[in-house]
Amino acid sequence: MKTSALKGVHKKLLEIDLTHSKIRIKKLDKRLLQNYIGGRALATRLFFDAVDPGCDPLSPENIIVIAASPLIGTTAPTAARGHMVFKSPLTGLIGSSNCGGTWIRYLKSTGYDALLIKGRARKPVKIHINPESVTIQPAEKVWGLNVHQTTQTLQNEQSPKARVLCIGPAGENGVKFSSVMNDLNRAYGRGGPGAVFGSKNLKAILVEGNKKTEFNKKEIFQAGKDQAEYIMKAAPITKRLLKELGTSGLFKLINVMEMLPHHNFTDNVHAPEQIDQISGERIKKELLNRPGACFGCPIACQRHTSTNGKTGEGPEYETLVMLGPLCGIYHLESITKANYLCNELGLDTISMGGTIACAMEMSEKGILTKQETGGLALSFGRPEVLEQTVQQTASRQGIGKHLSEGSSRFAESFHHPAFSMSVKKMEIPAYDPRASFTQALGYMTSPTGACHLRGGYAVSLAFFGGTKEIPRFSLLQSPIAIRNMQNLGIIQDSLGICRFTGFAFSTEPWSRMLRGVTGYEYSSAEFEKMANRVAALERVFNLKAGVKHSDDALPPRFSSESITVQRQNTSLSFQSQIQLRENYYRARDWSVPEGIPSKKILESIECEEI
Ligand code: SF4
Structure with missing residues (x-):
């Protein structure tokens, strides 16, 4: 450096x-x-x-x-x-x-x-x-x-x-x-x-303030910026799809890839007319007022929308699926209003949707009685319960008192933990892990529980053209691929830039911009070293907080129940999960089977003290 x-x-x-x-x-x-x-x-x-x-x-x-x-x-x-x-x-x-x-x-x-x-x-x-x-x-x-x-x-x-x-x-x-x-x-x-x-x-x-960010050499920054904008204008996802449809533009594509979850991840089957009812194209036609952007973003994926006299933002892809098909719901107005309510009350829509879907399945299976749900008819395909359930969760009233704990504690409290589709108690987002082992491993090894962003956003890059091709069903290649994706995510999160730029390019333009601002030259190797440092810190914190390697695993449904992908039945057996997990630990230079960062890796990233 x-x-x-x-x-x-x-x-x-x-x-x-x-x-x-x-x-x-x-x-x-x-x-x-x-x-x-x-x-x-x-x-x-x-x-x-x-x-x-x-x-x-x-x-x-x-x-x-x-x-x-x-x-x-x-x-x-x-x-x-x-x-x-x-x-x-x-x-x-x-x-x-x-x-x-x-x-x-x-x-x-x-x-x-x-x-x-x-x-x-x-x-x-x-x-x-x-x-x-x-x-x-x-x-x-x-x-x-x-x-x-x-x-x-x-x-x-x-x-x-x-x-x-x-x-x-x-x-x-x-x-x-x-x-x-x-x-x-x-x-x-x-x-x-x-x-x-x-x-x-x-x-x-x-x-509020007025302090400026000083540059070391503005012309170097500008060269990196020009390079980044040029590539973003050429890449199909940053140039068109996200700009025209926002993240809900992914909805039809993920369905075509047979990854779109349904009914608390019981299957991935949706009727074509159901897909059309809540697609990104439908949102554009019926709800969109105007697009919006975070500061300085040329992609502008935000959707300012309105429905039935209410205005807000979204629904974005994850929200659309988690409050929609995951709960068997294809009613755009109800999903949108529940989304607005989550934003106003301050609720994570992914966990909210995952927790409602869990409760709906338990209710349909007779585990939750009507008395326990306070008379709320919590079953799949009932859009009319969405808003009330969200409201009760935020205020911790009625069944909301239990739902507010998240699906894992909720299902556990009714003695059926297997109905929670979560990893480390965090609800799995809107991509079925059986349809991409790389994404599955991302959920398993994400330091924060099942998160597609901290765990590695493998899905999108695999299908929509990122900087690297990501294998979909490889027990050998997936661990390295997801380690690399996670490291790129750490670099992006540390630079304060958006994950979606990864649809266009990796680190090169950022390295130039960073040099122009800070005066320091960050090579790919130095970026990589920083990412390994962060991954090690997060792992060591979690180990000290009590995580075990057996927690790096999917819920039992994903090994015992299969879905059809590319005309084949697919699931991810416990044995395959162990193989994926252990190869991932090896790729990170963590011990097998425990997943503890080795002395060698800690020395190489100058973090022996942790
Ligand atoms: S920074 Fe990312 S999330 Fe924000 S508008 Fe741009 S693409 Fe969308």
């Missing part, structure tokens, strides 16, 4: 202790910033060094870290994403969530690269950050309001220019898959960060 003065960062961490109302500004070491760049990598390291892995996620001991990157504050395409790390109340393991919009850019413009929050306030509070001051203020007035009401009230009262990060009632009530929202509808969604905010009595963080 070539060295010069490090630009593009403020070298400052803002640390807030809510228990003692203490605010400290800490200098971030240059070497730390070089080795961990920003975003996910920086947040993971700061979190790892500050938290006890054995802590109760909803106790004052849990810590939240949010970090920006050197590219935030520049015009690098899609550089609008912040990263949040916390101990997840859903999984009991590391929580790691990424979000677009504009909030992280505003945080960086206050003069800080990262924010660390610990402790618990005695009463509801909000934090206001600008370059001149940081204040912790009472927030009783907005406690109980939904995300949209909170955002509007705080902007009206405090500053119309401020950007608001906040929780809704779901987070206040400790729902284990509640989200933290910014720009109204952008979510730090998975793993329950909303409940961690709620447990700290932290309702909102307002940011």
Whole structure:
């Protein structure tokens, strides 16, 4: 790594202790910033060094870290994403969530690269950050309001220019898959960060500032940016599909690939007319008001929509499937309204859909009685129950009290854990793992539980043309492929840029842009080293928090029940899962069968101390 003065960062961490109302500004070491760049990598390291892995996620001991990157504050395409790390109340393991919009850019413009929050306030509070001051203020007035009401009230009262990060009632009530929202509808969604905010009595963080991100050599940055934009304009997914249809444009394609789950992952069969009823094309025709974009994003995949007098954003692909076909529902208006409600109440739509589908199957099998569901007819194909179920979950009333724990604890509490389609207690997203062993292994080994983004977004690149071809059913190639995908994801999350740029290119243009901003040359080998560092930190944290190699596995349905893909019955036996898992550990230089990072790999990434 070539060295010069490090630009593009403020070298400052803002640390807030809510228990003692203490605010400290800490200098971030240059070497730390070089080795961990920003975003996910920086947040993971700061979190790892500050938290006890054995802590109760909803106790004052849990810590939240949010970090920006050197590219935030520049015009690098899609550089609008912040990263949040916390101990997840859903999984009991590391929580790691990424979000677009504009909030992280505003945080960086206050003069800080990262924010660390610990402790618990005695009463509801909000934090206001600008370059001149940081204040912790009472927030009783907005406690109980939904995300949209909170955002509007705080902007009206405090500053119309401020950007608001906040929780809704779901987070206040400790729902284990509640989200933290910014720009109204952008979510730090998975793993329950909303409940961690709620447990700290932290309702909102307002940011506004004017500090610029300095460049080392703007012309080098511009060359990388031009290169990135040129390729994005040529690649079919970034050029057309996401722009024209948003992520719901993937819906028909995933169905063609026979990966679209149905009825709590019992099969992948959908009638063509059902697919047409809720496709991306249908959303464009019937709901779309206008597309939108996170700051500086030329792709613009956001969908601003309205239905039956209500307006909001979405539904995006994952939401569409999880609240739709996974629950046997193909009614676009009901899915959209349930989606709006999840955003307003602050709920992760993936876990919400997975948990409802689990309850529907248990109800149909007679495990849940009508008395237990409070009279709610929870069975597949009933769009009329969606909104009420979402509402009850956020307020933890009726059956919602049990659903708010997530599908794993819910199914366990009724003595049928096998009906939860989750890994490490996190619900599996909208791609059937039997239809791609690479994606399956991504779910199995994701540090945060079944997440297609932290676990490796293998599916999309396999089918829609990414930087590398990804094998679909290879027990030998899948482990290396998913390790590489996960590492690319860590690099993207650490640069603060969007996963969807991976449809067009890998790391080369980012390396140039980063050099233009920071003055440091990051080779592919250095990016790779940083990704291996983060993967090791996340694994070691999880091992200390109690994870076992046997947790890196799919629910029994995926080995005992097959689906038809390419005219063949396919499932993933326990034996095959063990083979995949162990080959993955070998690819990472972790021990077999335990999955502990070896001394050799820790030395090579300069992390012996962890
Ligand atoms: S592609 Fe979509 S999610 Fe990604 S940065 Fe652009 S608008 Fe945001």
